[in-house]
Amino acid sequence: MRRALLPVVAVWCGCGVSAALEPEERVLESLRDRGHEALALEFLEYCERDPLVSEAFRARISAERLRSQLAIAKRLDSAEERAAAIDRATESLERLAQESGGDPGALAEAAGQLAIAAADESRRLALAATALPESAARDKQLREARSAMDAARRRLGGAEQRFEEAVERLKAAPADSPAGRERLALKQQLAQVRLIAARLIHEEGLTHPDGSQEAARLHKQAGEQLAALYEKYSKFLIGLYAHLYEGRCYQRLGQTSLAAACFEDLTAQPANDRNLRRVATLAHADLASLWLADDKPDKSLDQPAAWLERLPASERRGPEAARLKYWLGEAGIAAADALSGNDSAKRRLLVEARDRLAESATLATDVQVDARQAWAKAMSALGAEPAQLENFDQALAAGKEAIATIGAMRLAAQATGADPAATEELQQQEGAARGDAVRAFEEALRLADDKTPKEELNEARYLLAWLLWESGAAERAAELCERVALDGPEAPTAEDAARLALAALERLARSGDNEGAGDRLRDFARFVLDQWPAESDAAQTATTVLLNRAIESGRLEEAEVIVRSASPERRPALLLRFAVARWERAESSERNEVGKLLGTAYSKACEGGGSQPATLATAALYYSQFLLTSQPNLLLLRDDEYVLQMLAEPTHGPLTLVAKGLPPADTALFRREAFRLEAWARAALCQDYGPALLRFKEELATLSNEEAFRAGLSLAVALRTDLTERREWNSSLTATDLAKAKDPSVPEGCLSGALRDVLLVLIEWLNNNTPDVADWNTSVWIGQSMTKLAEESDQQARELYTAAGELFERLVERAERNPDYAPKPEALLAARLQSAQCALRVDQHDRAYSAMVELLRERPSMLDVQRDAALALQRWGKSEGDPERLEQSIAGAVPGDDGKHVVWGWSKIAAVAGGAAARDPKYNERFFEAWLNVARSRYLAAMLAQGSEREEQLRKAVGTIRAMRRQYPDLGGPESTAAFDSLLREVQTALGERPRGLAAIAPDNGTGG
């Protein structure tokens, strides 16, 4: 009897898969697979109207409609309605077959579905009848069930015939053709119909008393048919199921060896597929039951238990595993009974059995009732505490009474006010009542049996969980409440229990002590969402818990799904939380996308309500950050007005909450950021930003020097970046852009003023308090920002250059004291130069010149420094009326070791720049500037001289300009030409000539007019 199985078994379950050839059929099947039979009917109507539908599918529409009607009928609650619907569908089928013939395959499928539905109905009848106590009514119902089974078998036979005919019609079709695929699908359904017909015989046998002649006859008949099916389909899953039921038939016939052989065939096969493991699990369950019946419980607990442990976790919770657990539980009790005297081994067996039975009893399977009874038996065998309470009702009542006592004690404690002794006594009494309540409910659970009303049992569980939760026993509280909630939302205490379970699981997950609590929390929350309507408190708590969990764990994708699945009412608030969390974690490359999300979430939350002011305020703060940091351009124009409105929004605006001292504005960081953004937005709009800046500065006072400096620096960086971006954008605009009706340029507002104010604060800080808080690069950045602002400023240039110069000077001093301070020698050199340049700009010629000479001694060929040194000499000479310095500005100064001048002067600068310009045009500007200054120094020297010397200098100046004009008619471009022209006019005036400028010098011959 034991037949070898092929190593590879195809998963071919014959579950109504049709060879979906036409596009419409595939859509239809997709709807059916997802359980949308009513929609499938509507789809068929749509197809009837749609001119694009193929004729082939059109021919199948009637049969397909029948299938859908049947599927809908099968879901009806009332047995009578189901039977009537099946009868109606059968009549329609017969009519259809007679009228048009229809598509044979589709008709066969419909007939098969009808017959299977009838078989299911007859099974239900039989199960209901066998559950009744022995009585005439039971016998009557059993007869009716058998009659229904016979009728169903006849229908299955009819369907089988239709399938055979349909298959026969297609027998010539190649396997890979559409017709070939349809044939395969029909064959699968044919196999399924045959299996069900054979099983039905076995199940009819079960309606007769065990050992009766009729039962034996039917089991034998079924066994033979199932064996034949296994022979035919042994390579397919359907064949394996046939073998399983075949084994059950042998078991009923008392043919233990044959039955075991069937089951062991199935347990021995490779089980690398979920479907194959399901059959194997059932076979293990049947083996366990077989050995138990044979009084070998240890054998039952051997291989089947090992198999259960090896199953993947998800499958251990499935219905097949529930069946196996039941038989293992029964075997465990039997094995424990067989032990004498070994208390610990016995107890271990019973505990294991109890747990398996408890798990089995939670699933609706054909062994659920038996599992519950066996569980009670295991509990009883475990020998609980001696019961002071005799039954469940007493225990529940005692527990409730104790809870009432707890409430009374609490009220009394409130009334005692400040009397510590009385309060302590009451608290002790409350503690005692709590202990009584816990004991009573524990006892109630122990005393409960299958007759205990579920609602009351769940109430006891929930109340016990509540007490345990209050005393910190989150694990047990969660377990109890999960069980209550698993009974579904209809149970009176279920929703409260679900919420308590969520809270307890969240506590466990957060504590980090309980491995797997996070997953358990997630699974349970999903269960709650699945069971309770979205608007219920339980579902809302579950959503919040899931979202918190996902965000805290950084699983933002999961959080996003939760937000989307939330009810429309809750969604805005959750989306806002999600967006805030994303912003807090966003990489810089994601900020654009997340910022937009934040904006959407914020406006929806404002419209939709349901959000906490604290969350709204945080979102407003972040969204303001985003809006202020988005770059100005044609596409994304800044809305600084909106930022200010948002910051000052009267109910939740960050500035409003700051004024009220409400969270989250009770933290310095929040306040500081709110003021920073306010000052920034006001500066951008050229509004009075002073008060905001002052408040920002006041907030800095609470910080350490370093933190305060960094915070101030962040505002400076923001302002400068904003300013730079606006300028870059404006300078990139073409004349065409600017000529448009709406000028796309972005105003600078008062950003430079605000930047100046912040920088001055920072420099003051560096100068007076905390020179160590800024590193080299930061200090240089501040100094350069100041000089840049000074270049643009008329009124405050001197102040800014002075401050920047002092900063650079201190940097240099510090670097000279500490060689490691500057990052590299060139950086120190640059700082020295910048210090000297600042000095030059504020007419500290002596200081500027000395610094430049020192630089040039080290690096004489730095053209820009040579230029600044010559400029310093020229200005120095002019301001002090010193013709020697003016001359030096032209001819150079400070002899070096090689006898050459360290400071070149304008003449040599012109020569060097001229040479360099031949290779690189960028030196042109320096070249013309140098010659211009040669002429200017001559002019300035002339203005200090008298008589012939004066005239000689003036003539030399004219000569220089004339020579340049002759040799370079364009004089290096319009700006340079204008400078030459202006200087020449001054010279001409000084000579007493008409100031005609360059017009007096003809470029072609240089003779002038």
Added chain:
Amino acid sequence: MAMLRAFLIACGVWGAACVVAQGDRVRTVDGSIAGEVVGASRLGVTVERNGTTEEAPIGLLISVIYSDEPAELSQARLAAENGAFESAIEKLDAINASLVTDERVRQDLVYYRAYCDARLAMAGKSDMASAARALQEFAKENPDSHHYYAVVQALGDLSRSVDRTGYAARMYRMLADSESAAVAVRGGVLLGTMLQEGGDHRGAIEALDAALARDNDTAAAPQRTQARLVKGASLAATGDLDEGLKLVRGVMRSAAADDDPLRAETYNALARCYLAAERPRDALFALLFVDTLYSEQHEQHAEALYRLARVWREAGEAEEAEAARDTLRRRYAQTTWARRDLSD
């Protein structure tokens, strides 16, 4: 013969093209043309081969591969065509532009960087402002490039992605005014689609009719089909569902059985017609065709999922709606449909 052999060896490898310039390759929808690209304009490129010239009009042009371009540019171009913009940028980064002497190749480097940056910016992965500036600069500097219209379209798309529809409309109208019928119809379709999405169905019909009235150039045929598909929904929205369906079904009937992209697009267009006519159940069925049969057509599938999520929700099927959203988010996170779904 020996002389010829010596000549070939001197030129390079046996069998290789001797004249380097003839190694340029122009890929068109009809195949490819090998030769030297001797001219380019907004309207296409001119290829010279063996003394004769051939035009590749812009409507048929897919890409131009230059014989002396770095391998990384070829890879970047391919990546960009396949939507792998980050990978394209990586390839472009690997090129030492200072070693590139061919001005045409230099222009391509600039173009592909700007184009990829723009597409990434639309996905929120690159800076919007600098992307827009780079495109504008390219268009300004290279008004005669065969990339010119692609740049204009990218500028329009970029603007549209941040709801700057006025500027986008200007860009699309520039396309619609092109001498090339293919470009013009594309411009009309883009404009019509944008107007339709903004609820301006009459404006959309007007733009699409103008596009369909352009000369019936072969190169414009796919765009004309698009125009019909888009117009269908606007007709339905303005009360003429039958005419809209007729237009779309006409496209379906003429589509080849294995033309999955077009069939998917047509089912989506049918769904849009039904939605516009407030027949969500029929729209659901049309969308299910795309979901069930054409899930490999990513852009179309993403659109179908986006709409399915809404139609399912409206039908009270929250679980289905969530499943559609979930697939949209997992499989097509980078698409405009996923982003739109999140921001709705």
